[in-house]
Amino acid sequence: MLTYPSASFGGYVDSAYRSGDLVVQPRMGFSAPETMRRGLIEVRRSGVPTVGTITLDSYTRTGDYQALRRALDDGVSLNGFPIVTYPHEVTASVLEGVWSSEFPVQVRHGCPLPEDIFAAISDLGLDASEGGPVSYCLPYSRVPLEDSIEAWARACERFAATSGRGVLPHVESFGGCMLGQLCPPSLLLALTVLEGIFFRAHGLTSVSLSYAQQTHPEQDLEALTALRRLGQEFLSDIDWHTVVYAYMGVYPFERLAAEALLRDAAELAVRGGARRLLVKTPAEAHRIPTIAENVRSLRLAAAAAAEVGNAGTSGIRRETGIYEEAGALIEAVLELGEDPGTALGRAFERGLLDVPYCLHPDNPGRARSYVDETGRLRWASVGAMPIGQVADTREITGSDLLASLYYVQRKYDRRASHEACVKPEGIEPGEI
Amino acid sequence: MTGSGPVRPTGSAEDGVMRVLLSSVPSDAHTWNLVFLQLALEQAGIRVRNLGACVPTSSLLDAVDDWRPDVVVISTVNGHGYPDGRHLIGEFRARPSSRSIPIVIGGKLGIAGASDRHRIRELVRLGFDAVFPDDSDFVELESFLRSLPTTTAGAMRSERGPAC
Ligand code: B12
DSSP, X not given: OOOOOSSOHHHHHHHHHHTTOOEEXXXXXXXXXXXXXXXXHHHHTTSSSBOEEEEOOHHHHHTOHHHHHHHHHTTOOOSSOOTTTSOHHHHHHHHTTTSBXXXXXXXXXXXXXXXXXXXXXXXXXXXXXXXXXXXXXXXXXXSOHHHHHHHHHHHHHHHHGGGGGTOOOEEEEXXXXXXXXXXXXXXXXXHHHHHHHHHHHTTOOXXXXXXXXXXXXXXXXXXXXXXXXXXXXXXXXXXXXEEEESOOSSOOSSHHHHHHHHHHHHHHHHHTTOSEEEOOOTTTTTSOOOHHHHHHHXXXXXXXXXXXXXXXXXXXXXXXXXXXXXXXXXXXXXXXXXXXXXXXXXXXXXXSSOOTTOOOTTSOOOOEEEEOTTSOEEEEEOTTOSSOOOTTOOOOOHHHHHHHHTHHHHHHHHHHXXXXXXXXXXXXTXXX | OOOOSOOOOOSOSTTOOOEEEEEOOTTOOOOHHHHHHHHHHHXXXXXXXXXXXXXXXXXXXXXXXXXXXXXXXXXEOSSOHHHHXXXXXXXXXXXXXXXXXXXXXXXXOSSSSSOOHHHHHHHHHHTOSEEEETTOOHHHXXXXXXXXXXXXXXXXXXXXXXXX
């Protein structure tokens, strides 16, 4: 078993799990240092098992420091915290007295060429980040996949070297999300496990594997169970845990609906044995959430998780082969080369990995998916991926695609508006 | 505006079908908005060239020169739409080859939700022909496109004065 240094991201998550707690975490990033600091303080004070997040802005993600400067000079608020552009003293003053062994902080970004970001993280002594050579390239850029793979290899090695200073650097793969929606579970699992293998190959010994809530609770539970099994099989020699993302696609517009979806994500995380959950807020469909909205969501998710915890887990009624499909994809990719980065690059070149609806030039672009009549996310076509024949390869029309894109939003918004209209029983008119 | 029936052609393509160059801004990685707009525009009988996410302004300008679209539609939702739009339109209007091509921008332009009237007006002043904040409907874009002059694109371009 792994022994953690006195303060580490992986160690914190592990000990929370041992005491029966799901760690809940916000997606949060502000460009004003005072706001970023206040955000971390409020999250820490939320009273639930949580870790802090610094989400970086789009200019830093795309490496456009000129545009970033221009925006800051014009007093524009960014969609995240520009950790590379601010002098380290500024970021240190944001973290001072907040970040500690009781409150780890993770930097989340979305950058295919992340060396500047990992340099800043390492200089600041932070020990946790997120990403991956595929999951931070295809959904986030038009940078050639090969360049991203090389840059991620160098960045991971640099980050891994910080272990010489007594920290345990942790990287979470974003492979379980990709474009946020319409990527069937088996491919998400394969990508996140392959990125975990990539991280290990470049010296990291503490990683997390992700899975974003999709369209069907039972399918998601099967996927999460399969992910843990795959983690045990492929990464048993390093520290790893699974993390769930509350729905990452088009979010319900109404508050009650958004909260119901978040509660379902918390339930999924607990039932599926995940150790950490990234929350969303009712502002998701509209704008960047406030600090207060984030804190409210953390509490709501923690409460929902605690309720499920008491209820115990329930089994899956029907296995649909997610584990087998993901395993087949992983094996096929690993056969393409000793080095996992090379293998990943070749896999996309040959179409063995193919993310539905992804416009990136290096994505084969033949795979298609849809949400079926029962709400399950399914393949319409697998392109050249080695996952056998799809029983009913079908043509996806524009309206099929829109129906699938808005399936979750509609389902939850409709249900919430229905519930809001139903009067509680036994109350006389005029009594409320 | 009923939103049904083919869009009136502006006449630049030989077959008379309107051609829209669809693009994001350099900082924005979102693509579902582009996929959505492409589908909706195509459904309205418009030919679309979709440049995808994180498009450098120079690539957008090259695509304009290369394809000579009737209209350029910019979509962005990451919340940097005001600063990115301001920079983009400066370059777009400064270049003779794109100076008089109609161009619109829409999406979630800021990070605060409610649209910022002051900033929208600024984008129009700088040269956008229309701005569609998040609460606008696709139908509004469609009626804007239908309202464009039906003269040949070349004539249309030379007749249009500098954008307001
Ligand atoms: C999926 C998603 C992602 C995926 C995108 C994958 C991909 N390659 O596309 C991932 C997970 C990678 C992602 C990343 C990020 N995202 Co995002 N994402 C979403 C999400 C959940 C759904 C978007 C979606 O699929 N919409 C479906 C399409 C069809 O609709 P739409 O984009 O809303 O566009 C509609 C209208 O805006 C309008 N429209 C759009 N453009 C135009 C143009 C014209 C001319 C017209 C007429 C209309 C129009 O038409 C569409 C249909 O109604 C939204 C929140 C939500 N809506 O639920 C956040 C959201 C858009 N993301 C957001 C942000 C900030 C980011 C990040 C910067 C990370 C961060 N800091 O949080 C990064 C992007 C990095 C970068 N370089 O830009 C914010 C934007 C905040 C704001 N503007 O106030 C949102 C709103 C979430 C939030 N509340 O914080 N995201």
